[in-house]
Amino acid sequence: MLARPDFSHLLKRNGPFTSETAALPMGEHDPATSEGTLKSAKILVIGAGGLGCEILKDLAMSGVRNIEVIDLDTIDVTNLNRQFLFRQKDVGGSKSEVAAAFIRSRCPWINIVAHMGKIQDKPVEFYKGFDVIISGLDNVEARRWLNAMVVGLVDVDEDGDPDPSTIIPIIDGGTEGFRGQARVILPRITSCFECSLDSFPPQKTFPMCTIAETPRLPEHCISYAFMLEWPKEFPDKKLDKDSPDDMKWVYERALARAEKYKIKGVTYMLTMGVVKNIIPAVASTNAIIAAACVSEALKLITFTSQTLNTYMMYMGGEGIYSHTFVYEQKENCPVCTGATRKLTLSSETTLYEVVQQLINSDLRLKKPSITSESKTLYMQAPPALEAMTRPNLDKELKDLIESGEELSVTDPVFPGEKSLNLIITFE
DSSP states (O other), rough: OOOOOOOGGGGGGGOTGGGGGGSOOOOOOOTTHHHHHHHHOEEEEEOOHHHHHHHHHHTTTTTTTTEEEEOOOOOGGGGGGOOOTTTGGTTTSSSHHHHHHHHHHHHHEEEEEEEEGGGSSSHHHHTOOSSEEEEEEOSSHHHHHHHHHHTTOOBBOOOOOOGGGGGGOOEEEEEBBBBEEEEEEOOOTSSGGGGGGGGGGGOOOOOHHHHHHHHHHHHHHHIIIIOOOOOHTTTTSSOOOHHHHHHHHHHHHHHHHHTTTOOOOOOOOHHHHHHHHOOOOHHHHHHHHHHHHHHHHHHHHOOOOOOOOOOEEEEEEEOOOOEEEEOOOOOOTTTTTOOEEEEEEEETTTTHHHHHHHSSSTOOSSOEEEEEEEEEEOOOOSSHHHHHHHHGGSSSSGGGOTTTTEEEEETTTTTOOOEEEEEEEOO
């Protein structure tokens, strides 16, 4: 087999912009060892969708030898227009397994392992085995969980300084239409994903009363068709989002409702997008962001060039523009700073109101459980413990805790061992 040129040719000499000269220095480039370092490095790719396919292709063509990929999803026919590692015969198969098989067939020198499942189901030891993690996830909650997991792997000394040998860099990529971003996260050194949570608006939902009674948008009509009309028409049949017949029925019902309320804009593609919660994807944007992510991974492994510090935005809607900036660490970030949250509340505030405040605050928790040093105040799971602690929700704080007492809060958005420290002081 003829030798194929790859990234290793750039590693055989030093350049003027190696990692040690950067604003975010990672190490010193050594031409004698960097090629071997690249070939022995283990990279985890999370997500094998539109962005993940591009990432896997770029890694395979760059000289990387050890890749693992994990994805929960199966291949849908709508994926075939941009997720080029899949073919018609693969519809219904595991994205990670099919993608790995394709890469393996084209690049047999690569050791690639596929995992089908949720990232939350993998143990801590699984993540400790990688040198770099590249995230191509398409939802905020999974990215929050991954971020908290990897930050939690870092060992710190008595002064709070991180042990460099326990730091696993995360490269977070994301695209939407003609926009995208690539970001380097060095746990405990740079800002983490949780620090930037405010820049991601909460997922848009429509009140059921609006959908049923006063629709104003085409999305309201589509939601009405598949959430309310379908169960009435087919009470014993679940809507198959991959069935053209089922989707056509939803589209036609949505269109009829839109005409009744004189609402324009209901199309078959919009119907697919609303029902499947599809994020607009453009192949060229995926290619650009994937290239940026893989470039950063190669630089972090070999120190051959300066590492991104820390955020790159790509804006391709009206041209080809990009912008880089330093995303600063949030002082009270519950993940990477470990800062204790402090609340000042009336002693007559109920525990239920505290739970709701944690959900609706900038923390954006989902199902918080709260314990004190001496007792369990409220646990969301298991069901038996939830039932046992549920009466506390109606109790006032003065009957449960002392002013200034430190509480521990856990939530599904963080890994099991991660907790938030909370101090409530009475007014």
